[in-house]
Amino acid sequence: MAQPASLAQRSALAQPSELPSGLLASLQQVARGLGFADLAAVSLDPDLLAHSTHQLAAWIDKGYAGDMTYLQRHLSLRAQPQGLLPGAKTALVVTLNYLSQSDWQAHEAAALADPGRAVVSVYARGRDYHKVVRAALARLGEAVGEHLGPFGYRACVDSAPVLEVSLAQAAGLGWRGKNTLLLNREQGSMFFLGVLLTDLPIEALTPLTRAPAAHHCGSCTACLTACPTKAFVGPYELDARRCISYLTIEHSGDLEESIRPLLGNRLYGCDDCQRVCPWNKYAQLASHPDFQIRHGLDQTTVADLLTWRHADFQRVFQGSAVLRIGYARWLRNLAVVAGNGLRSLVQQPPDLASLIRQRLQDRRTQLSSETELSAAESAMVGRHLDWALAQESGQPSP
Ligand code: SF4
Ligand code: SF4
Structure with missing residues (x-):
């Protein structure tokens, strides 16, 4: 985690009216160069995650979490990411595709029908995504710093207590499907999510904000x-x-x-x-x-x-x-x-x-x-x- 920017450094941050032209294109180019498919920003307003955290707590109360007791322990951190990064104001949310076969659905169907096979989930056939996504997020943080000046950030991937799907949905990266995963119309759901918590004000990242996506599951089950x-x-x-x-x-x-x-x-x-x-x-x-x-x-x-x-x-x-x-x-x-x-x-x-x-x-x-x-x-x-x-x-x- 980089250190939060000092007050002096903060004053040097670009103001909205001074944003470098093409910031969005620059950052998306950087993100693509790091392997990310998409990125968007969402303001960490105090109530942003209240509903999702309440739903998670109710889900745990029903016993559906099994022995994932760590979920209960970190509920307050999930509701308020400022506990993970003091002064956190904005989350940058990224997607990273992980498929390595274009005909994967047919390939998996054939493998599942063969009792002599032992099937490892598609996402786990390459290197550990925790390490890959965290390292790429850290490099993204450095790249954003080069455009906007020093700032505080923390890279979060899965193992950190962050509501990635809720943040991604709020950032406009897709909708939560009936299978509980984030979907979007350009990528389906075969991607990892990563979150870069930052202490940047949303104004600094306004070019990366977008409207929440509509739901497109329809009558499908x-x-x-x-x-x-x-x-x-x-x-x-x-x-x-x-x-x-x-x-x-x-x-x-x-x-x-x-x-x-x-x-x-x-x-x-x-x-x-x-x-x-x-x-x-x-x-x-x-x-x-x-x-x-x-x-x-x-x-x-x-x-x-x-x-x-x-x-x-x-x-x-x-x-x-x-x-x-x-x-x-x-x-x-x-x-x-x-x-x-x-x-x-x-x-x-x-x-x-x-x-x-x-x-x-x-x-x-x-x-x-x-x-x-x-x-x-x-x-x-x-x-x-x-x-x-x-x-x-x-x-x-x-
Ligand atoms: S919920 Fe999805 S991942 Fe879990 S057993 Fe059912 S099909 Fe498999
Ligand atoms: S309901 Fe259909 S579209 Fe929605 S997540 Fe499930 S399979 Fe996908």
Whole structure:
């Protein structure tokens, strides 16, 4: 975080009447050069986020946040970003496309239909977006400073307690879809959001403000019906405890046996409510090189992944968001995906099912030698491996 500008520096800031002509074009050119697709500004008025924070609190009270208890702890910071950056007046909100395949919807549909595959969510196949977006935001802050003089700013990406979607919506970057994600008509929803909190007055960034976007979901309900776990309580409301993204990434304990079959071959995250969204035919390819697919993560198979040990997990996911879930959750998820594969493959020519069964048994045998796991983690993974091996009996899913 850069230091807030001193009073003397502040007085040197350009006044609205003195704004350099072409400021908007200059900053957007800088932003595009950093890989951002779009940016807009919104004034952090005292009541701007009051309604969104109230809705978030009500959502948490219903229990829909599961064990994401940190959401409750930082509610006041979400309502008042000045707690994150003293004197914060304006947020610059940016979008960064992350797709690296133009035919991604067809590719994902084919992968999800193949029980031998283990699918890592599209956004996590490149480098860790937290690092990429934060670094690009910091460079954006420096570039804005070159145009407007020194100012205070703080880059926020996902892990900071900021209501990114609400800020992006207020900045005019799109509307919140029924799948709860930000959509716009030019990019769909396959982009990351980043926020640069600044202590600049909105007047300094007026060329970047725009009117809030209209909603364009209309009568569509494709995301609600496509969700494999029926995680949507209704339009715009998600029960995270049933969402595969939450279960495979955020949740640390056992996965309920009743929900394991519904994960199918989704190993890390889930893209279904975006894959079916008609606006995502406008989703754009990433311009940032760090979002290119690494290590063939769009082609991963259950049989291969079952041979990976801790060192492989560390090596492949160094610098990736997947590393954040840790080895125990990775193995837990893999066991569930392998069990689902085994159940589906039992009716087909036996080679692949035999291979998966053998590798699951190897993992079960090796588990006691996995010294990277704590006793509790090892027990959890063991329960999921036992469940996976039992799936071959072909018992129907609950
Ligand atoms: S990410 Fe997947 S599981 Fe979660 S709400 Fe969307 S479709 Fe449902
Ligand atoms: S799938 Fe339909 S309802 Fe869901 S977010 Fe997209 S447009 Fe809106």
